[in-house]
Amino acid sequence: MPIYNKRFTLSAVSAAVMAASVNLQAQEATDYGDATLEVITVTGIRQSLTNAMDIKRDSAGVVDAISAEDIGKFPDTNLAESLQRITGVSIDRSNNEGNKVTVRGFGPNYNLVTLNGRQMPNSTALQSEGITRSFKFAEISAESVSGVEVYKTGKADVYSGGIGSTINIKTARPFDYDGFVASASVKGVMDTSVEKGDSVTPEIASMVSATFFEEKLGVLLAVSHAERNSRSEAVGTQAWVPNYGTADTSAIDRSKNPEGTYWAPWTFDVDVADHDRVRQNGQLVVQFAPIDSVTATLDYTASRYDEQVSMNRTSVWFDSSTGVTDSNGTVINPSVQNDELNFWAWNYDFVTENDSVGLNVKWDATDSLSFALDVHDSTSESQPGGVPAETIANTKNPGKLVNIEADFSNSSGLPGISFDDSALAGGAFAPDNIVSDLFQERGYEIENNIQQFNLSGTWENLDDGALKSVKFGVASTDYQVDVYESQSFAFVDLGDLQALGIKFEDLSDFGDQMGNNSGLFPLLGDYEASDFIDAVKASQQYYEATPTFDKVSEETLAAYVAMDFETEFNGYPVRLNTGLRFEDTEVVGTSIQNGILGLSYWHDEELREVNDDMPSADTLEGDYTRFLPNLDASIDLTDDIVARASYSRTLSRADISAMFPSTSLDVSRPGGPFNASQGNPGLLPITSDNFDLSAEYYYDEGSYVSLGFFKKYVENFIGATTEDRVIYDVDGNPITDPSANPRPGCPDSSGVNPACLGTASDPVITWSVATPGNMENAEVYGWEFAVQHMFGDSGFGTIFNATIVDGDVGYDVYDNENTFALTGMSDSANLIGFYEKDAFQARLAYNWRDDFLLDTRQSQIGGQPVFNEAYGQWDLNASYNVTDDITVFFEGLNIGEETIRRHGRFANQLVSAQQYGARYNIGVRAKF
Template sequence: MVIRNSYLKRTILASSITAALAGITSVPAYSQSEMLEEVVVTGIRGSLDRAMDIKRDSAGVVDAISAEDIGKFPDANLAESLQRITGVSIDRQNGEGNQITVRGLGPNFNMVTLNGRQMPAASSPEQESISSGTQSRAFNFAQIASESVSGVEVYKTARADLPTGGMGATVNIKTARPFDYDGTKVIANVAAIHDTSVVEGDDVTPEFGGLFSTLLADGKVGLLANFSFSERHSSEYSTHTDGWTRDLRDDTDSPYAFWCGDASSECNDAPWVYRPVTNISEIQHNQRERLNAQFVAQFAPVDNVEITLDYVMSDFERSQQRWQTGFFGVPGPDSVTNTRLTQNFTLDSVTRSLSAVDSLAYINELKVENESVGFNVQWDLTDTLTLSFDAHSSSAESQPGGELNDRLYLIQGPVGQVVDLDYSGNGVSVEVDDSGSFRNSDVEGERLPNIDNFQDPDGFSPLGTYLRNIAIENNVDQYQLDIDWDFDGIQLNAGVSYTDYEVNTLATDTGFFFQGLAPCPSCAEFINEPRNLDAPSGFQSVTTWNIQGLVQSQFPTQDSDLLAGSPPDFFGANEESLAFYFNMNTDFEIAGLPARLSAGARYETTDVTGSAFETFPSYLLISSDTEGSAVNADGATPVFYEVESDYSVFLPAVDFQIEPMEDHVARFSYGQSIARPDLNGLRPTTNISDFRPGVATASSGNPDLKPYSSDNFDLAYEWYYNDSSYLSITYFYKQVDDYITTSTELDTLLSDQGTPLLDPRGRYVPVGPDGDAIAVQSEPGDPEAIFEVSRLLNAEEREVDGFELAVQHIFGESGFGMQANYTIVESDAEYDVDNFEFQAVLLGLSDSWNLVGFYENERFSTRIAANWRDEFLFADNQLRRTGEPVYFDEYLQIDLSASYDITDNFAVSFEVLNLTGEDQVQRGRYSDQFLYENNQEPRYTLGLRANF
């Protein structure tokens, strides 16, 4: 029986709840004959009811989202749904939610499980991306469709029976099971996605899927299968500066120096000058395909045994073509004029002469395959004793076929440009003067010949190539045995679990392969007219070109040639954990008031092995104003390192709740939790991150890192004042110990000869006698190269606290309802912009609020949702400047959805994401240090759903 949204549905639900409560107190309100066999509550209000029941009945602070109906989750993207939960914020990439932050703790601090099982994650980082650029433990929700999800539970307080790693929260994704339904169910969905941002590609793409579930053998066998496929094309215009470097004033002994170029007192008197490393405008075209499937078989051979076999898979593919127009490099003497600074000694505007404006083309391709095979058996030995065993083997693999995930091709435009840069607005304003530029010489004011157009294809020259492949495989094998015993009103749970977590990364990197600056008259046939940008700032046009055509005809080296001489870089980490845990729950009364106590503990020991090959470079090379590399000798032999360590943790957890009056719940929770170090932190080697004019950075891992540990306190008060309506307020406090911080030191690095690498930058000549740059490499007599080397260590303590306020209100039987929540987060781990040393900070720390309004009746439902997130620290390293922060500006997104039941079996739906076309903006240390802005557009989805 399916009861639609109506007064009758609400009456039956209230009666069922009353009957259940009466049964608990052994005073039946209804006889067995009066009970309904089955009530399936559908719609928005039914979804909110189920989520509210989970919140009310769970031990500790738990929030949830429930499907509105079978195969109908509130949002097409799980992350978009999770952001509606109090305290949960999301990161977005290409306009889609992908990772979550909970109570100010970023993606690496949150554990994601699928039906209680820890899930692996693998995603090759993009080259030259605004993302963090590291392989992490963070789960990417964009890879999972929501059609097969029946609910999501967010556990914000510690529990002994949950896998460790969720210091912020443990997010459990629940999928459909055939024994959840009676008889046969068939669901089919088809939709068309219209992305208004599309410039190249299809502006309407398909999305379809279905679910089939049936019971056989008198209900003793259940089979379920579902799948979904989604394709999306999108485009982005963006402007970025890639990083701000703090150059010392006229210090010729430093690789970071700034010459004011004129008599400007505000520049000459400054102790340093913050300048952007690059100034770039970009067009990016994306194509994304996602395939998800699930197969479940359940057996009940006897009444007290239930066996479940399941297989879950997903394939995620994203291809990007990106074109950039911009300039790079260090401004030298006599190359800048008209310098104006802000009060932070940040460039406000400047006139700068350049050798050229470059054009770059990227091809980024990401493929991720996820698989999970699981087995579960539950055996009710008696009415009060249950034994369960669960095992799964899961894997996530990126670039499984060894595909190249990054290609960069760079061509240089005509030389001799003068540009006026203005950073005083919301971004960067670029005006190009084609009259010629200052020559880098002692002759002040001497100019190169006039240039008619800085994007004139006749002046382009192929400059170089960069190719990269990063293949990542993450495997999780997990076994868990549980015993549940209901003993005289006390529920006891105990268990043991074993987890083998392994990740291996194999990277092949050519470095920047410099091809010289040979004239290329024939390049013009492959170069398109500059594309005008509907962009808020930066260059107002970007040079695009036929990538494959130009590469095949003008770049003499192909993929295999470059990769053949590049030894692979291997990194592996393995964690084997054995845990024992128990938990006790009991209901009792205090002064006649109902109360509940849940108490338990978890003891877990982990063996860690970090392994890697390290290839020591033979020399350093500077090939142009903007490019350099560390070069390995032909036939270089990598050195293998393996380091082992271990640690143990004891994690208690206590939850107490009391009902001071009817429909009021007060909670107190205390627990300890951990979050394991980022995977790259376990690497036992030192790697050069970047070497070019003005930049020399490296990073070193530490396999002896211990996990973050936290003492967590929660105080909550909840008032369930009406059907489907409640108010709640929660105060939370976390004291984080063993906080992992970065220590940065100036240091030398060894060559393959066991001696420090030498720095050739002092001999580099940007313009030689023939007008071409003179590339130089390390040779005897050069000074030792000094790198900024970042190393990780456990060294800090941090505190996080805040408030969560939530209200859910249903306006009687009018069909209208609303949800609102607000989260305030504070921490002593916030970034101090006036501190230039490395800091132990929390990424993602921000306040947030959500406001959702909806209306529904028996046939029609609609919902509008606003999600706001305050400014937050996204990364503590900029793309081209280690140690400089990346902030996202505050962001407000408004989404709209509606559905109409044409018949009892067919419904049509409509959805708009980012209704107002909100853009994302990034800034650096200060608000006047612009980093990034993209141009996002609304996305529309029209769908048809069949339900039998």
Template sequence: MNSHFRVSALALAVTAAVTGFSANVAAQEQTADQNIETIQVKGLRASLAKSMNEKRFSAQVVDGISAEDIGKFPDSNVAEALQRVTGVSIDRSGGEGRFVSIRGLGPTFSTVTVNGREIASENENRSFSFDTLAAELVRGVNVYKSSKASQLEGGIGGNVDIRTAQPFDFDGFTAAGSVKANYEENSGETTPNASVLLSNLFMDGKLGVLGSLTYQDRESENYRVANDGIVNNTLAYREHGRPTDGSPKTPTGVVHEDVYFHQAISKQFVNEQRQRLGGNLALQYQASDALRLTLDALYSKLDVDTVNNASGVWLWAPESGELDENRTVVKMVHADEYTGYAFNRIEKHRPSTTAMLGFNADWQITDELHVNLDLSSSKAKNNNKGLDSRQDVAMNKLAGAVFDYTSGSIPSLYLRDPVETSISEANIAKLTPRHQERSGEYVEANNDQLKLDFSYEVDGEHLVKVDFGAHYTSRDKTNNRYQTPDNINGINLIKAFQHWSDNITLTDEYVTIRRPGNIFSGATSLNADFYEVNEQALWDLVQNPETSLRLTQNGELVRAAILQNNGWTVTKKLDSFAVEEDVSSFYVDAYFSGTLADMSWNLITGLRYSDTSQSSIGRITDLASIQQEEEKDNLLLNFSTSATDEAVKNDYTNWLPSLNFNLNVSEDLVFRLAASKTIARPNLTDLAPSLTFGGATVHLRSARGSNPHLKPYLSTNFDASLEWYYSPSSLLAAAVFSKSVDDFIARTNGVETFDVELFGVDAEESWKQFDVNRPRNAESASIKGLELNWTHTLDSGFGVQSNITLVDSSAAIDVKDTTNVFAIEGLSDTANLVAFYEDGPLQARIAYNWRDEFLETAVAAYGSEPVFVDSYYQIDVSASYEINENFTVFAEGINVTGETVNKHGRFANHFVYYEDYGPRYNLGVRAKF
């Protein structure tokens, strides 16, 4: 039976049973004491005090943030607010926070829950996109850094729990809303944002209803420079100019071995529109003093449409260059007649939706026994089945360029013949269509969850309470990839025009000249002017079957392929996959308390058992035979005309103990110790059944694939902290932590034998053996860190928040060792400094966030070269003035100094990436009643 149906049916049955029983409870007047806490948080100081109280009285190591007022979160994005939390860092998309990392471990190493429920994600892996969730819907976020047996397993880094508003949070009728204008400095566009929240109580306060709605629109402009890869290889200089007789390019005799050189430079002018519509609805019913029922729903729709106009030069035929001490080509003169200037229009679309429905029954059965039943179902979808596209036009065999990375923070590029190769009306006729492609990725995720938690109070000398329960989660994620076919009767439609379209010239009907000039502040000379492809006009041209007849080769075959495929229509790729998981967990937590030398202490020790049943479903093209070619060293791989459906089972169990100890050294001083074992499950793309074969010779045969048999990462964690709460909204704290991670997943090579037929005079059984690169549980790594946190408020209204996190790992990459490819990605030191003023109706804040250099990718897609993100800081400001008790005007500035994102390769001058997304500003009014 379908797991979603099972959980949904169970939800209905249990809901009916609990609702029906509530009438009996009320009739019997069971009046178990249950205090309903109403919290009205207002202002930054009150928000800080609330977060400190949650940290102070928590049984675990936790940090968090709370809303400053109804519908007012400290930052306009949940992830951007979380970056202020000690030990938390974020990754941005389009200048907006998207992914969260905790204590240096990446987004896939943390679990994210909403009101304690795991929420589905529209990413192809397990990480949650925080930009799908509007900040106005959130009342608070806690980041749990130590583990407890009752918590859902799956987060080595930590657990992020997002709390949305509930009607019983408010005393009677409440209405709040805001309207603001968002101004993007780069684009010069101003767009609207609005939110509204309504809540009320009925039936003498027994029934509460809350609804909220939020809308955001952003139109941004980003400026990027990218290098398609650092190559570490032999470099031979070429003769100046291509031989007129058409013979192959020839070297000059100057050869450099084992050097690093840049593959290409691409200048990108990016327009992005983000539209987000979100809302939540919550119903709460106090059936009796002992029983509360809650039904709530959350919905978010995020559409991100990106148009990237890029112009690039491939640096593959230099005639001369300069090398530095690391044998890196820092200046390169590219030979004439070899150079191609490409202009690309690349569209990316992210039409995503996220929805969650949950039911909760909280029942105090007796004075000692409490039970909480929680059922939830969430679904996320990225509905892109071929919406993306790429269209290239190019002019080839023209004068070369000079690449120069000896000055400036990003490379410069000088045209050797500006008249012949410049962006001008006269040169449009030199353009011809090249690469044409449509693609997309459809991702659908479903999470169903059932939690049954019991709490029993014990009247013992030290044992005071026992929590126990059972959790069941059913997850599935489908990832279907779509692309224009690369083989229709031997024709690759994507590259059909790439080599034979020189006599198909373009006019201003197909391209438009754009002149943004030198918009890259770090370059001495890097003009961003480009030919912008008129999308529909170019599609009409290449999809016309008659156009293909003008190709210099294969015109009839291309025409037939276009007609057969209905143009560049996408088809589902074989590397599509799905992963299903069913997880059953049981736990017990024992709570102890006592005194030691007049110091009170609390201890929680627990054990969680988790059983995971996993199925990875995909298709693999079968290798049928290996045939020796005429050149006897080369082998030809022959594949079956069909593919094999693979459904690989993978089951594992884990015992996860935990311990949390708190000692109240004094009224204001808290000492904590924590230890636990936690797991993080493998990335879904690593679990997909997939295998791609590379080149094959009698001496070497290679392949690359995934691994459905992966086990989870297993981490042993220790924490110790000392926290001094020296005033109601002031704190000084220090914490140390360590994580020892076993079964770390890394790509390694291993010999695998395939059962295939062999043909050839020298055929040997050894030809069946391939060196296969797969992710495997092969490594161990340790992480150690120090966290310092100081928050201080003054009676004058001034205050400061500051924190720093320093981390180190045994798995750090050695840039001088090209064989070292195992390292923990995303690990970095972070720091925050926030100065604020709040007195009466006026509030102002300036926030500084810093993240040190970190490794983004240990093994890049184009080889074994790593990618590092340079150290980065951002300054945000905000101010508000309360006109009266109902209306407040406010202003916000994000990245007000216009900082840029920069990436480099193995060495600092291995340029990889630059992005300038500019400052943005908000001006608005907030109302509450």
């Protein structure tokens, strides 16, 4: 008679340890004498959730996981959007796609992301983002991922770098499968926001895996290609600047704002941006097992990310504005007389190339002793070839004949704008009333390389005894970052602009689309920044600033030991994991730049830095050692109830851009401000002592409820220290201000007038120099609650989880001297309902995140805070198995077309309200 067997390819424990959570895979029919083993394949939402639950239950410490629902089928099309379903995990979005993650209130920079246990490099192109270690999930396709694990407690045998969490992305290996398997999917992405380009774009993914020579050789190839067009629309301002312009402050509540500080908008902007994104991923894995005791895995992983953005903006600068404040100090009706409208054009060009080559060799030396060698060389490069990430052009009205007033009194809707352009014959939008103003080119070219070596061993006790296993090893990480920073800025006069083809786009429905009827600019100036730059070059007014080269070398040597125990306490089974990791880190920061000769009075709004042609290097060093212990304990109170307690010490390292030793003159304008910055390679890591208590009740197959409490004592948070000081030129003379007492003929943008260069007789400039430093200690604590319930055999199920997080790391909105606050800290919750029966699957998910501090670097004119307002989004997906091997599916993202809002210190200080629209995918998936 036939024997029916239903089993995991790998157990849940193996999946957690060996990164092979690939659900139940079909097994080839095997003869057992006269009996034949028939295969029952179990996949889908329920099995994926059950696998993830088993990983959570069987792991030491606090671990959450996501497993693929089938070969080539991850729960969401974007990894970050899947991760946000995990308790305590929330995401940041870029162009309405999940891009970076926050765990337990700690933002992207405080979480370490690994690929198959290896630390991955990243790079960026935007100066406004800085150079961080945060991983960009939008660059990785989800189709080749078999699972993701989120370690919320530290482990001695895991690379350090995340005080929020360590997130391990697991990809498939050919030995995970028996024989030949393959999958492929094709989908059309329909973005409802598209106005330019194709509204339906393709996403294609495939994977092929095969084993040969009686399972001694395996080869796996996975590739994907994804295109997406979209449009984003935004209303906001570039910054809210303290004591900017003049204001009536009589309404300020002095009990909250005793100094009467007021904040005025720097600009008022309406933006429309068209995005064209292409993402390509590939992975080739070869596994070889010449003998039963040795397995070698050689893998190559690559991704290519290319996003082109064309953006236009109609805006106004509130230079010398007047207005009246509300009780908080917000100027709610700023106005300027005799000014102009500005018509900006942006071309963004984001290119990132990621490559990783790795080798892993495992050797079972005896039945109880095994060794593993893992090495990899991984590189992330942004803007290869030095193409500027941002090209910016501005045109404006001539003569400053427009009167402008804005209304920021609404704390929930959009602000309004009104202007009187009657003094301009034909009005502000007449082509004859538009002249050239300036251009900018800026951005980073970055090469980030990580080389890691990890030699580990595992001893397993095959006899009775409490000590079950010992893991030990040594590791090294060589982290190298090379940065080429370019920035050009110049005011230009191009004369007749008709050749640029400037036209205007109607914005009459713009506010209505965001749920508000406030008056906005009626028209948007529409032209390409690249055409403007071509005209600048043709007129021989193009200016290219002297680039800066920065380099950070960070080398870490580590040694670790970890032990697992199993015993009993008063008859209750107890599991213990304890370990210690030792790390020694050396940092060298080097900056190469041309010497500063002084400032030239170039324009009535610009003092230009003048450099010599003699590059010189500044080098600073730092070092530190750390011991990182951990102890995890779990006790089975019953067969279904597990209680846990954990302690670990973890660390996060400083952002790369915080460690450049060069002094950069960031802002220098006639009359001020004069802002500069300098990095600090001697920054110590941020360390955290973490305590976790939790209880979990696994009351039915695939169903559980859990409650956890965590507390983190964090030391050495990095904040901005500011020092007023004089900066010296290459000859040792203080830099002076040539605009204070301008000489005849100045300002002069021709570049040939030496009289406009600062001299010893001009006033010496006192610069406000920002330098990062280790400053703060803080406590962060919170509660996590999760319930996952399967309604018997009905096919229905639900998930609800919530995280409440708090701490003494908030931002005082009335304090202009804030030096530190924790970005990303917020409560979050998920509600998911799903149905899976026979050939049909469906899932509806709502993800909510409370308001949080996004950034403290809003403006070069003094760092100002940006808060992201509470945001909730509905996503839907459904699929139908036409046959056992062919599935059609539908996905809907942001189906409620929510608006993302960000504000400054107070709700009516709108920074941006962004509208993206819904996105729908429809496709077919096949497996063989």
